[in-house]
Amino acid sequence: MWEDIPWATPKPHWPYERFRNMGFESGQMLGDVSIVAYDGETIAGFTMTGKRQSRDGYTWMTGVGRDYRGRGLATAIKVEALSRAKANGLRAMLTTNDEPNKAMREVNAKLGYQMLPAHVQLEKPLLH
Numbered sequence: 147m148w149e150d151i152p153w154a155t156p157k158p159h160w161p162y163e164r165f166r167n168m169g170f171e172s173g174q175m176l177g178d179v180s181i182v183a184y185d186g187e188t189i190a191g192f193t194m195t196g197k198r199q200s201r202d203g204y205t206w207m208t209g210v211g212r213d214y215r216g217r218g219l220a221t222a223i224k225v226e227a228l229s230r231a232k233a234n235g236l237r238a239m240l241t242t243n244d245e246p247n248k249a250m251r252e253v254n255a256k257l258g259y260q261m262l263p264a265h266v267q268l269e270k271p272l273l274h
């Protein structure tokens with residue numbers, strides 16, 4: 147799913163170990179607010195949530211397998227995550243989307259996420 151993210155700037159694919167460390171060994175993941183949707187033994191989609199300050203949650207990544215897209219699965223697992231976040235007493239859920247990622251931005255917009263003031267990254271290439 148990572149290779150399908152329309153990044154604003156190219157990002158190398160994370161090795162599995164880095165992903166695993168972030169999720170399971172950092173102690174930062176909110177397991178109650180992270181969801182995996184299965185189709186039998188196949189992972190159809192997932193959303194992973196981490197801690198953000200003391201009372202917020204932060205969606206690290208949401209992904210739906212290519213064969214399962216366009217059927218409301220990302221929306222369904224995010225609705226479930228939002229409902230669990232509320233039940234767990236969180237104040238808000240935050241996330242970051244790449245500007246070209248129309249699909250994820252649309253899902254979040256429909257769920258009522260509001261844009262915070264923009265944070266624009268700049269680069270001055272140093273040509274050799």
Ligand SMILES: CC(C)(COP(=O)(O)OP(=O)(O)OC[C@H]1O[C@@H](n2cnc3c(N)ncnc32)[C@H](O)[C@@H]1OP(=O)(O)O)[C@@H](O)C(=O)NCCC(=O)NCCS
Pocket residue numbers: 147148150151152206207208209210211214215216217218219220221222247248249250252253256
């Ligand atoms: C983004 C992603 C999770 C969406 O999953 P999905 O299950 O197909 O999304 P949904 O079916 O819930 O879509 C809900 C709404 O989002 C919008 N949407 C979804 N895919 C879209 C696309 N490719 N282009 C434009 N809008 C899109 C639509 O408004 C859709 O509502 P509709 O079906 O009523 O038209 C999926 O495309 C994906 O895994 N992409 C690669 C990974 C990624 O980019 N993850 C996010 C960054 S971490």
